[in-house]
Amino acid sequence: MSDRNLIILILEDQGLVRAGMRELIQISEPQARILEASSYEEALVRLEEARVDIAFLDIDLKGARSGLDFLRQLRERELDTRAIMLSGRSDKDVVMECLREGASGYIVKDMESDGLFRRALDTVFQGSVFLPANVIGRGGFSPTPPSTQAPVTAESLGISGRALEALYWVCQGLPNKAIARHMGIEEGTVRKDYLPRLFRIFKVVRRTELLIEVSRRGIHVPRPDSVPPEGGAPAPAPGIRH
Template sequence: MTDQPLTILLLEDQSLVRAGMRALVQISEPHAHVLEAASYEEAVAQAESTSIDIAFLDIDLKDSRSGLDFLRWLRVRELDTRAIMLSGRAEKDIVMACLNEGASGYILKDMESDGVFRRALDTVFQGSIYLPASVIGRGGFSPALPAAPVPVSPESLGVTGRALEVLYYVCQGLPNKSIARNMGIEEGTVRKDYLPKLFRIFKVVRRTELLIEVSRRGIAIPQPALLPDTVR
């Protein structure tokens, strides 16, 4: 993450849960500017008035529109907001649906202790992806394990330069069009050159599988401004 304070949105309709989340977020990121929303409409209003770095979105709101609807709203407008879904449900199909819509993480709200939830938050703030065990499978980084995996650097896997930038934006949940705009390149270059290269390196065939591998290996992806000045 950058040295600038993060602007973080908490979309959660239960005030007590939201207050507890706010306290944990401020422990992990004490300088963050934390915004709150209890509904889809409030979240939209916050996003329209402020640039949000990370949004923690409750999937099941007591509203006609959900946190997943707000995620779709973010992606349609091509906003560079990293969206982390919050839910009490760990079914793989639900998690995968969120990843397909552009989420870049999924945290279970019914974890056994605040310590585990804080570890999930720390994983997100360090630039990696947190996913439940139902998705990353046996041996991966899951709430049931006592410790996080040994971090792997993307450079050690051969992911450097522009390919590393693309990996960062993929992990942000951005579509190819937004990635190309941010990098000043053609969308076809992202789709035909960089994504296939990343798929080969991680031995996957689609973007959701790439996110799962990043989570499983505990890879933290630096923001493009922090990337070393390498030959591209």
């Protein structure tokens, strides 16, 4: 279980957009502590103030440094912050670059309604990967109003125990070294065992394709503190609290 509230960073240079996002985030996560920054430099200061769980990063900032630069900074520091990119563009090449750099979601800011944008946020907070429709392809998952249909789970695909834990960290955008640290295993084990196993299950050959499949199917991947090891009781959260 969580022993502190989520800390969420909004990096966005437009004050009105930040205010709108803050309001929507507070609806979805009323107990969250929300930090705001209007520039890359200000976001670095916020990063020193608290351990950020989720960062919503505007790609197209007015300054010399972009939200993508800040994403790279997060990954260079090997932080566990989950990065969701914000942009007015949905170009597939841009989205794929963000995923390669360690993003775990991408929300287009000019969505047609606040209701749809809020459902995109809910998708993120529920542990799923949100990507634009043009990236996940025709017939892909998109946030819809609640229905009676049961959500897709990783367990229903035969992913459990340590493999499920590895999938969670991959979906956070973390590199192999950080995943290995969380799981208490060698980096080579992540690269040679868990990743190939997940690729086979999803019928993909790289991480970006794996994230797209998780998004396309609307799969919920539970946090490690709720992942039971094979044949045992629930495992403790490996090095991160939410």
